[in-house]
Structure formats: structure tokens, C-alpha cells
């Protein structure tokens with residue numbers, strides 16, 4: 209029998225939400241999501257009820273190693289004790305003020321993040337897509353007020369196979385038909401060049417080019433790594449043409465690839481960097497556009513904003529997340545554990561695997577064309593690994609950066625079992 213909503217509200221008020229949630233079985237949970245939620249994700253057949261570090265459990269008590277890690281957002285592990293403690297303490301004080309007022313927490317967050325990124329100023333947002341939208345607005349206003357581009361003529365160059373989020377402007381400059389089809393008309397002012405091709409970028413630049421917006425490694429595109437030297441060359445090309453360099457490090461940033469930021473591999477420091485995902489310590493959406501003073505100062509009161517962007521709860525969560533990464537050498541862990549994982553997956557020498565590639569703990573395992581990837585995903589789940597395919601038949605291994613060395617070996621072991629399953 210269907211519960212009516214009014215019963216549910218009484219149930220929650222009388223018994224507390226946790227007791228209500230505990231009564232829901234895995235099958236009931238999945239059925240509700242299918243019936244009442246839009247079907248905009250293809251979801252693995254697993255219902256997670258609890259997490260701890262790099263592992264999660266379903267309602268039946270089965271354990272899994274989380275190799276999706278909320279698309280790299282859970283770098284600190286599920287329920288990182290230090291970040292949870294910081295958030296809980298803030299819950300006794302003040303959480304939400306909007307930026308109509310100053311708060312000590314947000315002030316410290318803006319300073320801390322600017323210094324962490326080695327840049328001057330921060331515009332705080334919530335989701336990654338908002339950080340990218342913020343960077344686009346900054347670049348355009350910089351182009352009109354500082355570079356002298358004529359009104360509404362500014363162009364931003366992006367890369368094929370990019371992923372920058374899901375707003376209408378952002379999907380408008382995606383090369384993935386699935387992201388675009390049915391959602392036009394799109395925002396003009398974007399041009400596309402192949403990823404990793406410096407010559408193509410140089411050729412695409414015109415006097416109206418405001419910025420080049422790109423990921424240093426294309427994560428959603430299939431863990432695609434550009435040729436050595438490309439990032440440094442991109443920086444040079446932007447300098448030569450008075451074009452802003454905007455790195456989208458929402459997924460690659462904060463030690464995921466073995467450095468604080470992937471641009472550091474080639475000292476290709478951006479004018480603006482978009483950050484998000486792990487900045488929220490695996491607990492909250494916290495994002496930002498961080499940049500050089502000359503660019504960031506173009507924003508005047510009223511130009512941009514977000515009700516929740518830069519709130520005290522997000523600020524203490526992000527500050528603690530940054531401190532944990534620095535003090536516990538997440539970058540070093542990511543490098544060492546990423547190498548161990550890559551070596552182990554390569555050593556499986558499995559005929560279904562075409563290539564293993566990655567940097568730090570952002571690793572992709574590309575499977576052969578004749579592998580049924582849906583069946584392989586199921587085999588992974590059955591063997592206690594949660595991983596999802598990105599584009600180009602590449603399974604993602606991006607476990608939390610706090611993952612234990614023994615669990616890395618367990619990932620390799622379980623992957624071997626999944627690959628050997630009948631699919």
C-alpha cells in the first residue's frame with residue numbers, strides 16, 4: 209500500500225527522520241527513485257546507506273570500495289572525522305547569512321583559498337558549474353573593460369571532449385551530442401579546438417579572444433592526458449596574445465593528480481582557476497573562481513552573486529578540508545598510491561583491457577570494443593567495486609585520497625575478479 213504524504217510528515221515529526229529512513233529497504237529506495245525522480249542518470253544497482261573512508265555499504269550489509277568517489281568530490285573519504293567535527297562545531301554558531309553581511313569564517317576562507325591556489329582573490333560559489341559560469345563572466349567583463357574588445361564580441365576558446373558542467377551556457381559549448389541534443393538555442397561566443405593541440409589554439413585566437421578555458425586533464429572525457437609541454441605552451445600562447453588562461457580544476461584540483469593543481473606539472477599558472485568538488489571535504493557543495501587581481505577586480509557590487517555561495521558552514525568545512533590536504537600530504541599520497549594502482553592494473557595484463565592511464569589517483573582503465581561494459585559494471589558491483597564508465601569505454605578509478613594502501617591492493621584484486629567474470 210502506498211503511504212500518503214501526510215503519514216510521512218507525521219512519521220518524520222514523531223519518530224525522527226533517521227528512524228523513517230532506516231525502515232526503507234534497498235529495493236524500496238530504488239523503486240522510489242525510479243518512480244519519482246527524473247531519469248537523468250544511469251544508476252548502478254546499489255543503494256548506499258553508510259560510508260566510512262574509501263568504503264560504503266548497502267542496506268543488506270554488503271561492502272564496496274568507492275572508486276567513483278562522487279566524481280572525485282570525496283577526496284577526504286566519507287565522513288572524514290576532522291571535517292565532520294569542524295562542521296558540527298559550526299552548527300552551534302551560525303550557518304547561513306548570505307553575503308549581505310561579513311562573517312569571520314568566510315573572510316578566513318577567502319584568504320585561505322587564495323593563498324592555497326597562489327592567486328589573489330576568490331569569488332565563492334557552490335557547484336562546479338557555477339564556478340565555471342563565474343569564470344566566463346569574469347573573462348567577458350575583463351575583455352570589455354580591460355582588453356578593449358567591442359561590446360558583445362568576446363570569444364572564449366574551449367576544447368573538444370570538454371566537461372565543464374550542465375548549465376545551458378556550458379552544454380552549449382560541449383562536443384558531446386548527448387549533453388546538447390534538445391537543449392538549444394545556446395549561448396554564442398565560444399569556439400572549439402582539439403584538446404592537447406597548441407597549434408590549433410594559436411590559430412583559433414582572434415583579436416576578440418578573451419580567454420582559453422580548459423581542463424588540464426579531461427576527466428569526464430575519459431581520463432585524457434595531454435602531450436607533455438602542452439600546458440606550458442598554452443600559457444605562453446595566452447601571454448603572447450593577451451588572452452586569459454582559465455583552468456577548470458574542479459576535478460583535477462586539490463591533489464587528485466598528485467599535485468595541488470595539475471597546472472603545477474608545467475608551471476602553467478592560470479589567470480583564473482575554477483575549483484569545486486573536493487573543496488567541500490566530501491560534505492557540502494563548495495566551489496569558487498579564484499584568480500589574479502587584475503581580472504577579479506572587474507566584479508563590482510551587483511555584477512554576480514549566489515545566496516548560498518560563501519556561507520560560514522561551507523567556509524569552515526572548506527578551510528578544514530584544505531588544512532587536512534596540506535598537513536597530511538594528500539598530494540604525496542595521491543602520487544604514490546596512484547602509481548601502485550596503475551602498476552597493479554597494468555600487471556593484470558588482461559585481454560579485456562586496452563590501456564591504463566592516469567596521473568595520481570585519477571586513473572582510467574579503457575576496455576576493448578567487444579567488452580559489454582554494462583555487464584562489466586555489474587561484475588564490478590558484484591565484486592565489491594563501485595566504478596563508472598566515463599566516455600570512451602574507460603572505467604574510472606578515483607577513490608578517496610585517504611584510501612589505505614591495502615585497499616589499493618584490494619581494488620586490483622577485485623578488478624581482476626570482475627574482469628574474469630563472464631561478460
Ligand SMILES: *Cc1c(COP(=O)(O)O)cnc(C)c1O
Nearest residue numbers: 335336337371372373456458459
Ligand atoms: C564535475 C565537473 C564540473 C561540474 O561540477 P558540478 O559541481 O557538477 O556542477 C565542471 N568541470 C569539471 C572538470 C568537472 O569534473
